[in-house]
Amino acid sequence: MEKNEPHGVIKLLHLKGYSARQIHDEMKIVYGDDCLSHDTVVKWKRNFQTGHMPLTDEPRTGRPSLTNSATTVNKVEDLILEDRRVTIHVIKHEPGLSYGSVWKIIHDELYMSKVSARWVPRLLTPLQRQTRRDLSRQMLTLLEQDEEDFFGRLVTMDKSWIYLNDLETKEMSKEWKHTISPPPKKAKVQKSAGKIMLMRDFLKKKCCGMLTKGVRLLADNAPAHSSQAAVVETRRCGYDILPHPPYSPDLAPSDFFLFPEMKNPLRGRLFGDTDDVIQVVEQWFSTQSEGSYNGGLRKVKKRWEKCGTLDGDYYVEKY
CATH class of the missing domain: 1.10.10 (Arc Repressor Mutant, subunit A)
Incomplete structure (x- = not known):
C-alpha cells in the first residue's frame, strides 16, 4: 500500500x-x-x-532538527571524549540541544553506548603489556613446532582457596518476579574465616614415556611456584619451566577453566569442617574426564593468540 x-x-x-x-x-x-x-x-x-485537498501532510512548524548537523554532532562527540562519564542530562544543557536530540546523536550518529567498566587484575603498564605479548608469541612459536607433542608433555598446577562458607554469586541469586513485584533482597555476608588451601596437580596424564620426552611445567608466578627452592627442585626433577608473564591469571589454565568450574557447585554451601570440604572437592575431581582436562588446557592456545592480537591487553570472553 x-x-x-x-x-x-x-x-x-x-x-x-x-x-x-x-x-x-x-x-x-x-x-x-x-x-x-x-x-x-x-x-x-x-x-x-474545509477545502484542503492535497493528499500529503503539511510541513510541521517547530524547531528544525539539529541531529544531522555536523557541527552539532562534533560538539556532542567532543563533550563525550572530554569526559567519558558525562550524562545526557549534562550534554543537553548545551545551546540548541534537547535530551531526545542528544540521545539520537549518540546512538544513531556516533554509534556509541554507555557500558560499565570491567574489572581487570591490574592496570598494566606499557612494559607489562609488551611482556605479556612477547611471551604469548614465544609460547605460540614453541607450540607450532609440534602441537600434539607440546600438549602431550604439558603439565600445569596451581592452588586456590576453598572456603567453608562461600557466598553465592550474583547470577546464582537471580529470581523470577512479576513486573509489579518488588525485587528480592539479601543481606551482604562476609566469607567465613575458616578455609583450607588445596594444592592440586591437575592434567596428570598417564602417558607412557612422558617423563622420557621431558615434562613442560606451566605455572603462574606465585611464590610457591617461583621461589628459588621451588625452581631448583623442579629442575632437579628434569622439568622444563615455561615462562609465564606477571599479573596474568587470564593466561593461567587453572584460573580460566579449572577453578571456576570447580567452585560453582560449592557456592552457597556451608561445610562443617575441612574434612567435608576435602571430600566434596575430591569427589568433584573424580567425576571429571581426562578429555575435560585436555580440552581446558588446550584453550591456552587461544588465550595466547588473543593476547598477541590485543597487544598484551587482558583477554575476556566478550572479546
Missing part, C-alpha cells in the same frame, strides 16, 4: 457523500489490519470538508 493511497480513498468516498464511519467501515473491508484508525479518517475528512 502506497503511503498516500488511503488518503485518496478517503477523499473519493468523501466526495461521494460517505460519512467518516462509513468510510472507515469500507476501508476496513479492503485493508484489514493495515487500515487507518477511525480518528485518522475523521481528521482527513475534516481536511477535505
